[in-house]
Amino acid sequence: MTRPPSHAVSDDWSTYLKLMRLHKFPAGSILVFWPCAWGVTMSASITHMKPSQVATQLVLYFIGSTIRHNAACIWNDICDREFDREVERCKTRPLAAGTVSMTGAVTLLISQLALGIGLLLYAGPAATRMGLIGLVFLDMPYPLMKRWTSWPQAFLGLAMTWGLPVSWVSIVGQIDWDVIPILFLGSVSWSIYYDTIYACQDRRDDIKAGVKSTAVLFGDYVRPILSCFAMLFVASLAFAGLQNSQGPLYFMITVFGTAVHLAWQLVTIDFDVGSQCWKMFNANGDLGYIIWGGMLADYLHRSAAVMQ
Template sequence: MSSEVQALLEKEVPLQSAPPKATWYHYFELTRLHKFPLGNVLVFWPAAWGLTMAARSVSLPPQTFAVETMMFLLGSTLLHSAACVLNDICDRDFDAQVERTKNRPLVTGAISVFGASVLLLCLTFASMAMLLFTNRTAALIGLIGVFPLHALYPLMKRWTNWPQAWLGLAMNWGLPVAWISVTGQINWEALPIFFLGTVCWTMVYDTMYACQDRQDDIKAGVKSTAVLFGDFVKPILVVFAIVFVLCMTIAGYLNNQGPAFFAISCGGAALHFFYQFLTWNPDVSAEGGEKFLMNHNIGYIIWGGLLLDYYLKVVA
């Protein structure tokens, strides 16, 4: 036997690593509940705002208000988790090309597409079942939030440079659903304006979030407003933030909100945005994630003013 053949026979051949074995935590990770309340609460905030504004306008009793709030918190969490599972199923090839997402369970093979699909069906039906606790009108409108809004979002980054705008419709759909759940009807003055503002808010935080992956997204062919806006991303998002605060202020005026709403909710959100943009460098990837997380605080600030407004009128 020649020395060359002997060397080939003795050469160590690396074994292909087997995909990790699926565990309950992999499924838990797929729902993003391991990061609760981060993304989940972004679905809840618009519902909480709409619920509280409507509760104040009709003087909803505190006990009923508390139950409604818990129902929307649970429903929002289930819907967000279902949307995350669907997104990971659709984007698994894209996720493999992005540094931040390359270790997600569907990318590594820890969970099969079939297993993820079963989980998706369970979460979807559970979130839809929560609509049974609302009235008929709210339930029918709520179904639009499931399909087409959340269901088609994963495809938007393939079809349009504005997937964040579609996401804004999906993430904030709880606002009209909660409002109608309390009042039984649509407030055609305040509600559409406030909803438009919340869509602008989603444009801000999700574009900031997408700035983390801009370079990877360009290579992978993923479309987003972070890529579209380019070097002008910061001033453009400042405009969206201003529109959000203006819409919220106008909606509060039309809904006869009290001073607490304008001082805490509107004023607090404006100051928070000012600090965000003052300290954000879009070219530093890590800062996109940091500023995305900061937008959760806006939810608390706005709801705090609304709760105080509700308390002063209905409880005190």
């Protein structure tokens, strides 16, 4: 076991922002938010929800996604503080570096969980139950997965995408089995895609520390394997769009735009350069705007048609 550096515990509020990764906002948080936004916008298209209601839902889910990401980062650092001390990029994180006490981290975690659960209650009973299932069975076990399996990114994908069925149920009242499973599977594939890119930053250190990941598992075949996950995601967007009766704007912007953006990523990235992996990980947060943009354009077009 590696001892933490002999730094004094800091009362500086900035160390707690770093513990929640808010100093890198919106990276991470935005990726938690996108499946929620897709669920809200696509369900609004078939329920004819008013634009003002959609805007309110999106704001609330964005706040909730940020809080959830805050809590997840704190919990991850609590579980991984020993591993983090062995990884160059992570050894300066507050818990690994000893600048935040365990008591301070746990207190902050409890406060974020309380805020998140309190906000979740406004989603309705069914969506609240589903959200709590995700918290207990996905968010909490995730940091331990890298000890047990080479596919922690797949488990993360389930957690990151859980906002999709939660937001859908909060509006529609039930799961649409013709749409949600397809889009859910595709979103999990996308999460595996972008988090493998993220994990490529630490491949060499992870191998030394014994940390498992798809970045380590895929090795020299990371590009062709991620290409398959990218194609699965694009196909799921197209099929879910057909099942939900989305219009031409959805297919032109969301489906075609996603295909072009992912192709650009795979052609240009050097998986052995950490700075490029971080840049491309963030690019997937930007890709979410394209995916959502087609959904929003289609929803607004439908809404305008209904009002005429």
